[in-house]
Amino acid sequence: MVLLSGGLDSATALALAREQGFRPHAITFDYGQRHRVELERAGAIADSLGVESHTVFPIDLRVFGGSALTADIDVPKPGEGAASHIGGSIPLTYVPARNLVFLSIAVALAEVRGSLDVFIGVNAVDYSGYPDCRPEFIDAYAKAAGLATRIGVESESDRPLKIHTPLAGLSKADIVRLAVRLGVPMELTVSCYDPTLACGPCNECEACVLRSRGFEQAGITDPAVQTWAQDKGRHDGAHQTG
């Protein structure tokens, strides 16, 4: 069971699960995110890489408020300056305990699908102040989740549920290189916190800055730039003819 957001990291985690011999299921959360294009791209990525099933799970985190990813708060756009804040205080784009909630639903669905393995594409760079991306959290959570499921209770199985975080130790540049090697459809992935289908990524938020720096350090041109340009071309063309 792979948590698939539509971003580069989760797409790479999905490709890695396949390479390791798993027949992956994917789950994507429709949580009232302002970057709705993620949902569309997650579906396209699941189709492209191949999954046993893809579940889009609706959960309205907007009732919680408190995050620029869901509420009517402007996404911070410090541009390149953002990089200097990575690993510092908790950013405005933090959704309260989001990974705690998403992992729990993924574990429940994994149990239904008969899976003992949950993949999540968190990494050290993505952490950047999000407490529920920390390795200590993932380790403690895996232990709790194993105890919450039929597994470990029913006698026929004594292998506990495992939370895989294959990107945990990788830099963004490492992930870009890995994605290339695995044939991840990087052109479909979207990392921006505030993109639009018409205009593409903002190129200014923390996620955009991390992504472009990762591609730069890996010495690879981001193929998504081309996809966005084509989308924009079609959009503009549609406007001209419409």
Added chain:
Amino acid sequence: MVLLSGGLDSATALALAREQGFRPHAITFDYGQRHRVELERAGAIADSLGVESHTVFPIDLRVFGGSALTADIDVPKPGEGAASHIGGSIPLTYVPARNLVFLSIAVALAEVRGSLDVFIGVNAVDYSGYPDCRPEFIDAYAKAAGLATRIGVESESDRPLKIHTPLAGLSKADIVRLAVRLGVPMELTVSCYDPTLACGPCNECEACVLRSRGFEQAGITDPAVQTWAQDKGRHDGAHQTG
């Protein structure tokens, strides 16, 4: 933050939180349960005991299937025979990792409300084969949840989030006695897995059997019996005049 289902145990947990000096918030999950009357009663209990806020959080666990509490599977009705199965294999009414999912959302909402304390009314009797009611699960979960929230990261607070399970060691009879002492509006609580507003509790499912035995052992008449009879009288009257 108190998880309030509309049942006797969670109502008692809420009353206990108040007695301990907390100003409680409550959260109730609208998860596609077949016993919808729970939601109505949860609201009435919250009003009766007094809460700072009551959030009804919609989450559709029916997409998971696999439980008689949500799917089109008959609730098992072994009558008194049910009691002999308590603590045995996982029952048909098990919703995959439900407490894992519910606790995670409650923790997220607690964080938003600025609360460091989450109350859940699980107890040894309620366990009856549900892996995510076990104390080992709650302990491991509390550790993970503490790491997933701002608390423990922000420097101004070093007290971790706590999951309170004040009923963990109590029998159903103990809980009934405690509920009486605390003035819990027991007449509003509903424990049955398959009640209807018109007909009341089924008196045959495991939850009904546990409840009636608890009242019997505590030497107290279940006031909900009277409430249901009144509801039924009103319902029948409405039918006759209608």
